[in-house]
Amino acid sequence: MKARLFVCTTCDRYALPPPSPTRGETMLASVQHAAELLGVPGMVSAVPCVNSCPRPAGAAVREGRGGGVFRFALLTPEDAPALVEFALRRASGEAVDVPESLAGRVASYTLPRVG
Numbered sequence: 001m002k003a004r005l006f007v008c009t010t011c012d013r014y015a016l017p018p019p020s021p022t023r024g025e026t027m028l029a030s031v032q033h034a035a036e037l038l039g040v041p042g043m044v045s046a047v048p049c050v051n052s053c054p055r056p057a058g059a060a061v062r063e064g065r066g067g068g069v070f071r072f073a074l075l076t077p078e079d080a081p082a083l084v085e086f087a088l089r090r091a092s093g094e095a096v097d098v099p100e101s102l103a104g105r106v107a108s109y110t111l112p113r114v115g
């Protein structure tokens, strides 16, 4: 199973004026750095939104094609290593729980496709 980690670069879409870089862009840089350190830079993608907008900054972990999706909100750059490690462990098939440091920021979980 190949996990993917999607980081919203638009957050915070409600910030006035929008900072540059955005919170999401700062989060993306931290996540990319953490993924590079773990030798998996290809697992990270920038996206315009993961539907966590009212609670920026958002990211989503997809557990492979057709797999479940964890959506996170209110992330900070300090969360990047735990987020990448969680995605890797889920991709390896480990039935690991969301790390305690991220548990309060799971916005939703979408079940895997059946069949």
Ligand code: FES
Residues within 6 Å of the ligand: 008, 009, 010, 011, 012, 013, 024, 048, 049, 050, 051, 052, 053, 056, 057, 058
């Ligand atoms: S704008 Fe970042 S989750 Fe929607």
